[in-house]
Amino acid sequence: MEPITSVKNDTIALFHSLLEKKGRRIHGLFSAEGTRLVGECVARIPKRISMLLYTQELEEHPVVAAARLAGVPLRCCTPHCMKKATDSQNSQGVVCAIHLPGRVEDEPRGNLLALDGISDPGNLGTILRTAWAFGVSRVYLGEGCADVYAPKVVRSGMGAHFVLQLVSCGSLGPLLEEVKAQGYQVIGAHLKGKSGNLPLNGLRCVVIGSEARGMSEETAAACTHLYRIPMEGAAESLNAAVAAGIMMDRVFHT
Secondary structure, three states: OOEOOOOOHHHHHHHHOOOOOOHHHOEEEEEOHHHHHHHHHHHHHHEEEEEEEEHHHHOHHHHHHHHHHHOOOOEEHHHHHHHHHHOOOOOEEEEEEEEEEOOOOOOOOEEEEEEEEEOOHHHHHHHHHHHOOEEEEEEEOOOOOOOOOOOOHHHHHOHHOOOOOOEEEOOOHHEEEEEOOOEEEEEEEEEEOOOOOOOOOOEEEEEEOOOOEEOOOOHHOOOOOOEOOOOOOOOOOHHHHHHHHHHHHHOOOO
């Protein structure tokens, strides 16, 4: 099949639409770009890839070869078209469209993370990547969180989207009550919490609030423990992604 040469081509238009939330909702797809991220996607969830688009110079690239072997639908295009189809200035010549996951119906298992108002896409993606590293199985995204499938979040997640169960919800308070009823201890990062050792055992869920406002009163009230990360000097708070990493280490490794 000849390479796509027009930015008005339907395939290019589809990929371009996935850069916006409305397009992702209409098509039930999101996109991931770059050889490392697309390679991770091909390795982990090839059946969910709707289309992989690449430029001609990547014809023999290992990622394209692996996708072809896995039966992923492929299309080739010019660099000009690739630029239209992707979000970054350096897409590395490859992008894929991925079916959004279905609704999560099963009960949670293993370590959990709940996020309240994490609105910065870069922070959200970094938190997801860290959650993956700490063995979290499911992440709850409460009110005020950035769109978890936005391109910047997907890039920052570095493959976490292909492993974690991502559940968007409204208010976290009622959900955390359900989590506690399933045997979880819910530990929130809070400036009014207590430092020191946490009396933890069994199943655990970490809660992180926004940098600007922290977690809501309703969310804080639903926690079984509020923990204040010890800090020296004049610093009053930490970047949300940094705080999330510290909390997951303290809670999941205790």
